[in-house]
Amino acid sequence: MRQRNEYTTTTNYALDWGSDSGTISRVTDGSREDAMASAHDVVERMRREGAASNIRSVRVRHWGDWDRPLYHASYYDSGQQLTDVEVYAARVHDWHVTTDVLNAHYARTNAQLRAGYGPWSNDWGTKPVECPACSAVLTD
Numbered sequence: 001m002r003q004r005n006e007y008t009t010t011t012n013y014a015l016d017w018g019s020d021s022g023t024i025s026r027v028t029d030g031s032r033e034d035a036m037a038s039a040h041d042v043v044e045r046m047r048r049e050g051a052a053s054n055i056r057s058v059r060v061r062h063w064g065d066w067d068r069p070l071y072h073a074s075y076y077d078s079g080q081q082l083t084d085v086e087v088y089a090a091r092v093h094d095w096h097v098t099t100d101v102l103n104a105h106y107a108r109t110n111a112q113l114r115a116g117y118g119p120w121s122n123d124w125g126t127k128p129v130e131c132p133a134c135s136a137v138l139t140d
């Protein structure tokens with residue numbers, strides 16, 4: 001007998017500057033049908049919202065085969081119908097905001113630690129000095 005909650009839908013969201021929640025993701029468990037239906041709803045919303053969507057990806061996975069999603073859709077898929085400018089703005093924001101939120105947390109807790117930004121891929125375009133999405137100044 002198959003168990004009812006073997007499948008997991010994971011939705012990842014973009015962080016807003018100033019939020020303090022770390023990586024925001026939402027996970028729901030259910031049957032395969034539940035999981036696929038839930039992922040479908042998320043993708044429908046993400047595609048409808050276009051560039052303004054804060055949804056970045058959705059995955060359906062089986063607990064026994066976690067590394068190979070049955071289904072995966074991304075904000076950066078061509079189906080999202082973003083312009084090059086919109087893709088670039090989202091890439092830059094996603095690249096810097098997690099680190100900035102982490103560093104803001106370190107600063108508040110008086111930790112000496114500061115995280116640097118991850119590697120910038122040249123495939124994404126010119127390395128930014130300011131975020132086109134939120135106007136944060138980006139210094140290495």
Ligand SMILES: [Zn+2]
Pocket residue numbers: 017092093094096097131132133134135136
């Ligand atoms: Zn930004």
